[in-house]
Amino acid sequence: MIKYVMSLMNGARLAVSAQALGIAQAAYEEAVKYANEREQFGQAIVHFPAVFQMLKKMQVEIETARMLLYRTALYVDYEDMYERKAGKGENVKAELKYATAMAGFLTPLAKFTITEMANKVAYDAVQIHGGCGYMKDFPVERLARDARITNIYEGTTQLQVVAAIGGVTTNVLEKEWATLQNLEVKELAGEKEIILGYVEQLQQTVSDVLELKNKDFHDFVANYLVEIASIIYRCALFLPVAEAHEEKRELFHYYLNESATRIDYLIKEIRSLKDHYGESIVDLKADFVIK
Ligand SMILES: Cc1cc2nc3c(=O)[nH]c(=O)nc-3n(C[C@H](O)[C@H](O)[C@H](O)COP(=O)(O)OP(=O)(O)OC[C@H]3O[C@@H](n4cnc5c(N)ncnc54)[C@H](O)[C@@H]3O)c2cc1C
Known part of the structure; x- marks a missing residue:
């Protein structure tokens, strides 16, 4: 049922x-x-x-x-x-x-x-x-x-994050990343390496989050991790399209450039939250809980 x-x-x-x-x-x-x-x-x-x-x-x-x-x-x-x-x-x-x-x-x-x-x-x-x-x-x-x-x-979006975060932390996309690794590209070989670099950064950030073993912190940054995974996966989907269709390359490069900035921002945000708050992230709700 x-x-x-x-x-x-x-x-x-x-x-x-x-x-x-x-x-x-x-x-x-x-x-x-x-x-x-x-x-x-x-x-x-x-x-x-x-x-x-x-x-x-x-x-x-x-x-x-x-x-x-x-x-x-x-x-x-x-x-x-x-x-x-x-x-x-x-x-x-x-x-x-x-x-x-x-x-x-x-x-x-x-x-x-x-x-x-x-x-x-x-x-x-x-x-x-x-x-x-x-x-x-x-x-x-x-x-x-x-x-x-x-x-x-x-x-709601928050519930979609709850449903998707497990897939990010258990690396459900592992096979898709392997497909990307094995993808033969001539024109966009450098771009492929950039995307694979994002995958490594995501995996490192996931282990940093899991290392803390704190549910509140994990849930607090879950939407950032899901967003990073979504951006990288869309880069990986776009790559073969842009390789095959020259007219799509300008848009692909625009997206890759935007992705770099956004991923960098999100990863820095997660790291900084971990450094500044870590387990005490739960204290951030104090101002809003009516006693
Ligand atoms: C026009 C319209 C049509 C609809 N049609 C249907 C329909 O056909 N069938 C049907 O079954 N329903 C329908 N709904 C209901 C709709 O699916 C719910 O409104 C929606 O799922 C959100 O549930 P809720 O309103 O109870 O919000 P709540 O669950 O009360 O959520 C309130 C807030 O808390 C957050 N939140 C709640 N739980 C968590 C959690 N575990 N983690 C993080 N954040 C959380 C939410 O993201 C949201 O920001 C309809 C609603 C509207 C407005």
């Missing part, structure tokens, strides 16, 4: 991730359209770096979120396929075990990543519309409201 309910929930979580991606895509398209139509100070606002920076971030986040969604759906389909084969008496025990582990990990990882991304994209799409974005006359107002529920229903 529990297995059945969990599988129903995971199915719904994947659907909500797809819903969030669609909302983000629509918000992005509305923002591009409006940025080209709206003129301020004698030019369309799309020409202001502050505006096209927001559009660039939207574009790359949507692109990598889509890769994560499709890969998650692939493992969910594999799990379904191997279950059917096993039902027919075929010996696919190892394949089914792997597909189940990957689907179980990637589903909350995708919901965590994509629904938060959709909120940020919809927020910035409203921002690009200025005051008009707040009014019901423009579709982004509705898109921003619709995005807001996606990281709440079918399990």
